[in-house]
Amino acid sequence: MTDRRSALVTGVTGQDGAYLVELLLGKGYAVHGIARDVAAFDYSRLGNTRYDAGEFRLYNCDITDEAGLRKLVAAIRPDEIYNLAAQSHVPTSLADPRRTMEINATAAVSLLRMIVDLEFQEHTRLFQASSSEVFGDASGAVLTESSPMRPCNPYAESRYQAYVASTRLRAETGLFVVNGFLFNHESPYRSAAFVTRKISLAVASRARGGRAPLRLGNLDVRRDWGHARDYVAGMWLSLQRDQPDDYIFATGENHSVREFVEFAFATAGRRIRWQGAGLHEAGHDAETAERLVEIDPAFFRPHEISATLGDASKALQELEWRPRTTFEELVREMVISDLDRTR
Ligand code: GDD
DSSP states (O other), X not given: OOXXXXXXXXTTTSHHHHHHHHHHHHTTOEEEEEETTGGGOXXXXXXXXXXXXXXXXXXXXXXXXXXXXXHHHHHHOOSEEEEOOOOOOHHHHHHOHHXXXXXXXXXXXXXXXXXXHTTOTTTOEEEEEEEGGGGOOOTTOOBOTTSOOOXXXXXXXXXXXXXXXXXXXXXXXXXXXXXXXXXXXXXTTSOTXXXXXXXXXXXXXXXXXXXXXXXXXXXXXXXXXXXXXXXXXXXXXXXXXXXXXXXXXXXXXXXXXXXXXXXXXXXTTOOEEEESOGGGOEEEETTTOOEEEEEOGGXXXXXXXXXXXXXXXXXXXXXXXXXXXXXXXXXXXXXXXXXXXXX
């Protein structure tokens, strides 16, 4: 037996899973990662972090497989659980609201219940990944933990339900569960379904001679974009407190998709000149006049959140958490990583 602390990370193959595993292994945890297909875990993401069978284990388990998950939780009896498994793509939630609800709400709530049923609540702490999406379109207001929640798509609804259930269970049973309202957080490991990675990949593809213009939806929405590496540090800090609470993790600064595009292309040495308006707007290379960006109505959303902006002062005061990566550093890192990969 070892007195090493143990953590169970669901959704371990995702972007946040990679950074969190690296952080936990660095702190000497025994890390147990689960996902639907752990063969997809990319070990190269762990960089130089030390791992071996004793410290890091992977298990195939779908978060919605309640019996399988219960067996694992009972056997591992983790000190900390980070519930990162999610269907996290807003447009997919519009196409498949039922599955989104099953993964993000039903399975999340059964995981919480499981800890109580197993009588682990004195021992096991849980971080529940929630989202700025629960606040809906707050018309650019600066959001805090007490801002009104008005989810406006099935993804946001599912996150909201998990949040409501977890705070109720926390009050009823004393379960140590923290909800982290994570604002958009990105990295070179982001899936291409999200706009930032779609842009960085397009810049790289163009640099190696690709000719297809990048097709985007609304260029003027603004997002509070941070780096995933910073956000997983907040997850860990939030479980080290004496009392559980809920926290916003955000940078307090937002930028438009248009700014992201301009900065990303600038990183590869191209300046964009915008021409036209609405659906006919397009971005051209200011020197060569090549068409780099165009608008595609398929990527517009029925109920768009025009801007998000978070106030993470509570996390700063109580957890001493602050985002370390600037917007410019984030965009540069993503673009350079994709340029390197495609070289
Ligand atoms: N995906 C995508 N593709 N988004 C586009 C595009 C496009 O071609 N063009 C414009 N956008 C706009 C979207 O309409 C949205 O306003 C914004 O870019 C960001 O979209 P996403 O990158 O898909 O992220 P998201 O804001 O919907 O959701 C992400 O952040 C949430 C808050 O942290 C996801 O990670 C959620 O799971 C997360 O909860």
